[in-house]
Amino acid sequence: MRIGMIGTGYVGLVTGSCFSEMGNDVWCVDVDAAKIDQLRQGKIPIYEPSLEAIVKRNVEQKRLHFSTELKEALDASLFVFIAVGTPPDSFGAADLRYVFDVARSIGEQMESYKIIVAKSTIPVGTTLQIKEIIQRALAKRGRDDLDFDVAFCPEFLKEGSAVEDFMKPDRIVIGTENNRTSEFLKELFAPFTMRENRLLSMSIPSAELTKYASNCMLATRISFMNELARFCEQVDADIDEIRHGMGSDSRIGSSFLYAGIGYGGSCFPKDVKALIHSGRQAGMPFSLLESVEAINQKQRRWFFEKIKVYYGGDIRGKVFALWGLSFKPNTDDVREAPALDLIPWLIEEGAYVRAYDPVAKDNAEKELIQVAACLEASHEERLIFCIDNYEALCDADALLVLTEWSLFRRPDFDKIKSCLKNPVIFDGRNQYSPTYMHERGFIYQAVGRRLDP
């Protein structure tokens, strides 16, 4: 089948590449000419395990094409996926301007029947707005004779395991207006559902809301555990023991029950905000989600205050080794990553940071340059990016663990102790056993943990 993928970011690149891996011809389009140039040279602009090999193979076999020209993809394809960003606007609503720009361009340039599939995460009603925009653009050029269908097909891939998630999905949701479209889409997705039929066909509004509902549910679990973890510290309970106790109930399950320093990334924060906004607009505020969001914002600050309290409220001149810049392991994505809040807070209060991340350093540096510009002139000495996690520890007063990269799970604790000025670890991801750390002579502060009696 022939597919156009408009927007070649995390979702578009993974989706387009995986479709081509299944034998489809795919045209990936992006307005970012530098990105398309890089991809044409076989260079992957993001870090995503096993993606590079798939891109290389399918480019070589001429099934995967990259272009800045929408028209090229439109002329070549039956399915046209929209996978551009929908970041939050200043009110927390999903900013739909990129989606609508693409819809307008499709209406201005299409010449034959197309199935337009929105893959970006968009509020209820947006797919039908896309349809209206295309209809208006067609009418403007006197081509309202051209037939097309719209559909919404949310993406559930997770950064860090995106290829695996796309190739072996838990479920594929398709929202359509008619049988013709759902039959076409069922055929397109058939190779991904061969072992077990995991395809759920529903109305477009239900599909649009399913995506938000899923992310908001997961965010709710995380905020619940984070608030519970803070309570644990008040009552001398241990959040990890509670996690096991709760998670073994099959009605609850064990996923997304980890306390930490709050959720981040490009999806949970913005999708929670967007659903809150949609609820308010509909005159039906989501009070639960408003709390989920507030708890998440508080969690990072709480962790920061915990560090400050340890130093008697004054961290001036202290040096912190910081492990983990990405919002989660196995990705270079730093959107809404805890490190991007923590680093400016630490520097603003006079501390020094020696940061290390296996892959996210460049992205973090780009983001922090803007923050650093607002800080005092000496910021450059205050933030150093290290090339090795142990190098980051040199002469530091304490280690902060902010991302649970597997590299940090079983580090050489003797080496940590010998590099740090003092054996102090603030662990925002609950990676180590408090009792073990205590026995090794560390002062170990985590999130809602206690020493074994």
Ligand SMILES: NC(=O)c1ccc[n+]([C@@H]2O[C@H](COP(=O)([O-])OP(=O)(O)OC[C@H]3O[C@@H](n4cnc5c(N)ncnc54)[C@H](O)[C@@H]3O)[C@@H](O)[C@H]2O)c1
């Ligand atoms: N990243 C994730 O893990 C994830 C998972 C599920 C769903 N989503 C959703 O998918 C959508 C895309 O997310 P992403 O993380 O891939 O975003 P991204 O920012 O990585 O990529 C978006 C791409 O679209 C391009 N673009 C913008 N306007 C364009 C236009 N007019 N024509 C062609 N390209 C254009 C941008 O240059 C960029 O490369 C969002 O709605 C997001 O919520 C993301």
